[in-house]
Amino acid sequence: MRIACSGLIALFALCFSTAQAQDAAPRWSLAIHGGAGVIERSSLTPEQDAASRAALQGALDAGSAVLKSGGSALDAVQAAVQVMEDDPLFNAGRGAVFTAAGRNELDAAVMNGSDLTAGSVAGLTTTRHPVAAARAVMERSPHVMLIGPGADAFAAQAGLEQVDPSYFFTERRWQGLVKALTEAGQPVPPRPVGAAIPGAQAALPAPPLNEKKFGTVGAVALDAQGRLAAGTSTGGTTAKRWGRVGDVPVIGAGTYASNADGCAVSATGDGEYFIRATVARDICARIGSATAPDAAAQAEIDEARTLGGLGGVIVMTTTGAPVFAMSTSGMYRAAAASDTPPRVAIYADEP
Numbered sequence: 001m002r003i004a005c006s007g008l009i010a011l012f013a014l015c016f017s018t019a020q021a022q023d024a025a026p027r028w029s030l031a032i033h034g035g036a037g038v039i040e041r042s043s044l045t046p047e048q049d050a051a052s053r054a055a056l057q058g059a060l061d062a063g064s065a066v067l068k069s070g071g072s073a074l075d076a077v078q079a080a081v082q083v084m085e086d087d088p089l090f091n092a093g094r095g096a097v098f099t100a101a102g103r104n105e106l107d108a109a110v111m112n113g114s115d116l117t118a119g120s121v122a123g124l125t126t127t128r129h130p131v132a133a134a135r136a137v138m139e140r141s142p143h144v145m146l147i148g149p150g151a152d153a154f155a156a157q158a159g160l161e162q163v164d165p166s167y168f169f170t171e172r173r174w175q176g177l178v179k180a181l182t183e184a185g186q187p188v189p190p191r192p193v194g195a196a197i198p199g200a201q202a203a204l205p206a207p208p209l210n211e212k213k214f215g216t217v218g219a220v221a222l223d224a225q226g227r228l229a230a231g232t233s234t235g236g237t238t239a240k241r242w243g244r245v246g247d248v249p250v251i252g253a254g255t256y257a258s259n260a261d262g263c264a265v266s267a268t269g270d271g272e273y274f275i276r277a278t279v280a281r282d283i284c285a286r287i288g289s290a291t292a293p294d295a296a297a298q299a300e301i302d303e304a305r306t307l308g309g310l311g312g313v314i315v316m317t318t319t320g321a322p323v324f325a326m327s328t329s330g331m332y333r334a335a336a337a338s339d340t341p342p343r344v345a346i347y348a349d350e351p
C-alpha cells in the first residue's frame, strides 16, 4: 500500500511538473516600427491604411517566424528590418529619402543586449540591406561604427549584396525632395543616373496626403533564451546635407539594448534631438533603476520634445511586454509574442 501511494505521488509530481514546464514555456516577443509622425486618419485613404498595415504584418511575420523556430532575438530583428528595407513604403533601404544632392545615404545599427555588442553604419549608398552591414560590423570587425564608401566596401567584402545606387530610387521620395528644396528656395539636383523614368512607378502606393512623418524602421525582440536585441535602419531626413547623420546609428541615441537593464530600444523621430537626449540608453538606464518601462519611455520622449524634437520609441522588456511611446499623432507599429496574437497599429489612440 505504501509503495502504491508513493507511486501515485510520483505520478502526480510528474504531471504537475510537466504542467508547470508547459506554463513556463520560454516566451518570445517582437515589436517593430515603421516611423512616427503626423499620421492621422484623415491623411490616409483606406487603401493606404491597409497597405501600411499589410507591410507591417509582413515584417512582423518574418521576425516572428525566426523566434517561433527558436532563433535569436538578433536574427529576428534583422529579418523584420530587412523586409521593411525592401519595402518602398518605408524610409529605409529601397524607398529611402534623398539628400539635397539627390543621393540616398543609408544609416543602420544593431545591438545585442546579452553582451552589449553593437555595430552601426552611416552613409551607405550601395549595400542593399544596411541592417545586415551593421551586423557585419559588429560580428566581423573590431569596430562599432563605419561610414561612407569604406562601410560599403566592408559590406561588399563581407559578402553582402551590393546594388546600383538607383536601386533605392522611388518617385515618391524624389518628388518629396523636389518639394522640400523648392520650398526652401534651394537648387534641385538632376535626376539620379539610372532612376526609373517618371511614371514608371505608378504601381507603387501614392504617399499619404499632407505627409509629415519619419519613416525610419526598427525592431526589438526577446528570444526564448531571454536575450534582448534592437535594430534600426533609415534614410535619414529629406534634403539632408554635408554628410548629416541622425540618431539611428548612434548607439545609445536611436538604438540600444541591455539585458542587465532589461531593455531593448529602437527610436524614430527628429534625430538631432534624440542624440542630445540620448534617448535609447536613458530609457534602459531608467528601467535598470526600476522605473516602469512605459514611464521610462514616456519620460525620454518628453525630454526630447522639451528640447524640440518629436518622435516615438518601441521598447522590449525581459518579460516580453512591449512598450510604445510617441509624441506624434501616429507611429506605424506592430507586435507579436509566443502567447499573444499579432497586433498592428498606426494612430496614437489605437491599443
Ligand code: ASP
Binding pocket: 035, 036, 091, 213, 214, 215, 216, 234, 235, 236, 237, 245, 246, 247, 248, 254, 267, 268, 269, 270, 271, 272
Ligand atoms: N530618426 C531619423 C533620423 O533623424 C529619422 C526618422 O526617424 O525617420 O535620421
